[in-house]
Amino acid sequence: MTEPRTSLTLEAPLDARAVDLHAATTIVDGLQISNWDRKTLEELRAGGISGVNATCAVWEGPADTLKAIGDWYQLAAANPDLVALATTSDEIRQAKIDNRIAVLLGFQNTSSFGDDFRMVEVFHRLGVKIAQLTYNIQNLVGGACYEPKDSGLTRFGHTIVAEMNRVGMLIDLSHVGNKTSLDAVEASVAPIAITHSNPTWFVENPRNKPDEVIRAVTGAGGVLGCCLYPLVIGGKEAVLKDFCQMVARLVNELGPGRVGLGSDCTRNWDDEFVGWLRNGRWQPEGETKATWPEWPEWFVGPEDFPRLTDGLDKAGLDEQAIRGVLGENWLNLFDDVFTGRKI
Numbered sequence: 001m002t003e004p005r006t007s008l009t010l011e012a013p014l015d016a017r018a019v020d021l022h023a024a025t026t027i028v029d030g031l032q033i034s035n036w037d038r039k040t041l042e043e044l045r046a047g048g049i050s051g052v053n054a055t056c057a058v059w060e061g062p063a064d065t066l067k068a069i070g071d072w073y074q075l076a077a078a079n080p081d082l083v084a085l086a087t088t089s090d091e092i093r094q095a096k097i098d099n100r101i102a103v104l105l106g107f108q109n110t111s112s113f114g115d116d117f118r119m120v121e122v123f124h125r126l127g128v129k130i131a132q133l134t135y136n137i138q139n140l141v142g143g144a145c146y147e148p149k150d151s152g153l154t155r156f157g158h159t160i161v162a163e164m165n166r167v168g169m170l171i172d173l174s175h176v177g178n179k180t181s182l183d184a185v186e187a188s189v190a191p192i193a194i195t196h197s198n199p200t201w202f203v204e205n206p207r208n209k210p211d212e213v214i215r216a217v218t219g220a221g222g223v224l225g226c227c228l229y230p231l232v233i234g235g236k237e238a239v240l241k242d243f244c245q246m247v248a249r250l251v252n253e254l255g256p257g258r259v260g261l262g263s264d265c266t267r268n269w270d271d272e273f274v275g276w277l278r279n280g281r282w283q284p285e286g287e288t289k290a291t292w293p294e295w296p297e298w299f300v301g302p303e304d305f306p307r308l309t310d311g312l313d314k315a316g317l318d319e320q321a322i323r324g325v326l327g328e329n330w331l332n333l334f335d336d337v338f339t340g341r342k343i
Helices: 016-024 038-046 062-078 089-098 118-125 155-167 178-187 211-219 240-254 271-279 302-314 319-337
Strands: 027-032 049-057 083-085 101-107 128-132 170-172 223-226 259-261
Touching (some): 027 223, 027 302, 089 101, 155 170, 155 178, 178 211, 211 223, 240 302, 259 319
Parallel strands (some): 101 128, 128 170
């Protein structure tokens, strides 16, 4: 299992101004893929997080996805003092007032839709508000970030994009190929998001995005969620100051309303899960056993979110910009997209 977090005991005390700002802000994490139970949810509350896009499906087909959503219904029913399933920004804002966690159910792939576009509305009615088009490899919708050649958005992909626009489901491009991402931006009549990636100018990695893709997404009203996952920030030795300066540069270049955070936290899993997550059902297990990467000591889990507020303050962002990055920009995007579009 993931080791208990210890980083707050290793770092200098936070600036009082940052502590107050963090406490006053409605904080939204653009994506987490934890093995959820009461303890992991309490970590979010300890970090001051009021809303989270919680991955409930990656490789699962429609039937297994239904079971995963059922698990969330049970978890929420068993912990009403701590968590509520949400479908609107206002429910996240209310969760802040109630000191609870508002969970937006999300997919990191379109496998859950199978080959039937009608499943978009079915899962939307069950509470799914965000879906990533592809996860690392080609699927029926389009190309992915680890494919040697990106096919672009397929005909079926155009149908999925239109249906997601219609019902009010946010399109996520984090693990999607660059050509497919640009095609999706062009095809979508609603803003879309990159919930958990960084620029390739910060760290060169297939999971990060070139300027062309980032500017296409944010120029069309979308949001880039800067990601804390070790592989996309430079590993365990990554420095908080460098990460926050990256965020500040993006705010200056893209505008204060276009940048958020998507930690990609992976709490409470063992190494067997990371092997399944990377390979799914499409690739045989290799000779090298997959293991989780080590996180930098300044961000081990959701409880360390106050460190980000402090770092953003020290990077020179003003209070309004910090509030936007921490959550208000996600809330504004959700307000826009979740209403749906007439097609």
